[in-house]
Amino acid sequence: MNRPPDTFVTEHLFVRRPRLADAPAIFAAYAADPEATRYLTWKPHATVASLEDYLAIPIAEWETGVAFRYELCLRGTDLPIGSIHLRPHNTSMLFGYVLAKVWWGRGFMAEALRFTVDWALGQPEVFRAYAFCDAENPASARVMEKAGMTREGILRRWSICPNLGPEPRDCIVCAKVR
Numbered sequence: 027m028n029r030p031p032d033t034f035v036t037e038h039l040f041v042r043r044p045r046l047a048d049a050p051a052i053f054a055a056y057a058a059d060p061e062a063t064r065y066l067t068w069k070p071h072a073t074v075a076s077l078e079d080y081l082a083i084p085i086a087e088w089e090t091g092v093a094f095r096y097e098l099c100l101r102g103t104d105l106p107i108g109s110i111h112l113r114p115h116n117t118s119m120l121f122g123y124v125l126a127k128v129w130w131g132r133g134f135m136a137e138a139l140r141f142t143v144d145w146a147l148g149q150p151e152v153f154r155a156y157a158f159c160d161a162e163n164p165a166s167a168r169v170m171e172k173a174g175m176t177r178e179g180i181l182r183r184w185s186i187c188p189n190l191g192p193e194p195r196d197c198i199v200c201a202k203v204r
Contacts, residue, residue, distance in 0.1 A: 027114060027149050030094050033127035034145075036137045040099045044112055045086055048097055055126040060189065062127050065160040069188050070110070073107075084111070098125070098138050110138050112146065115196050117194040118154035119146040123169070130165070135170035147204050156201035159189055 033069075034044040046107055054126040057071045071077040084095035093113040108125035115193035121142065125135045143155040159166035161180060171177060183194040 027091075027151050029091065030112060030142070030145055033102060034141060036141050038132075038134055039100055040101050041110070042095050042099065042104075044081055044084055044095055046078055046081055046085065049074050049081055050108050052097070052109070053077050055105075055107055057122055059127060062124060064189050065163040065166065065183060065185065065187050066124060066189070067122075071145045075106055095160055096114065096138070096142075098134065105149075108135060108138075108140060110135070112142055114152070115138075117151060118156060119143075119152050121155065121157040123157075132174065138167045139169060139173035139175075143175065143202055149204060154201055154203045156199060158184065158197040158199040160185070160190070161196040167198045167200060169171075173202075175200035175202045178183055 033040070035041070036059060040088070051099045053071060053074045057077050060070050063070045065108070084093065087093040087095070093111060095109055098108040098110065099105055107129050109124065110121065112124040113120040121139060123135055123139060130178060146152045146155045153173070157170050157175065158181060178199050181197045181199050184197040186192065190193050
């Protein structure tokens with residue numbers, strides 16, 4: 027598989043690889059926000075230092091090709107307002123994302139997801155682009171649908187949202203295939 031581009035631009039966004047120096051801005055925008063992280067697979071970060079430790083992982087994953095995390099910035103800026111993560115697996119690509127609450131409802135995440143899904147499905151070895159969200163997070167399912175994915179169903183007791191409890195929760199899965 028070809029590596030995704032280091033950066034890309036959409037109508038409203040400049041999207042780029044993460045840097046350790048992004049930690050304070052990411053922490054302030056969304057990584058410490060319990061609402062923005064409510065349905066995610068990780069708890070809000072308590073300190074910028076813990077976020078720096080975490081960011082070292084996706085930065086290293088870029089180098090090895092294991093996964094590709096991007097920071098979303100408003101076009102014309104370099105300040106992260108969210109992120110999107112691509113994780114290849116065999117003939118599919120899994121997507122995850124988070125956006126600062128102040129930017130919800132403006133179509134930015136669907137815009138970034140649409141670009142990355144289309145890029146993934148343009149790779150000869152990728153036949154399925156998919157994402158999932160907690161069943162109680164219909165706004166996230168709508169993001170996937172706006173990005174061109176089709177709702178496939180419910181994955182029963184699929185993923186743990188540590189902010190909501192220790193047990194696996196039902197999730198909505200959406201995908202786009204070729």
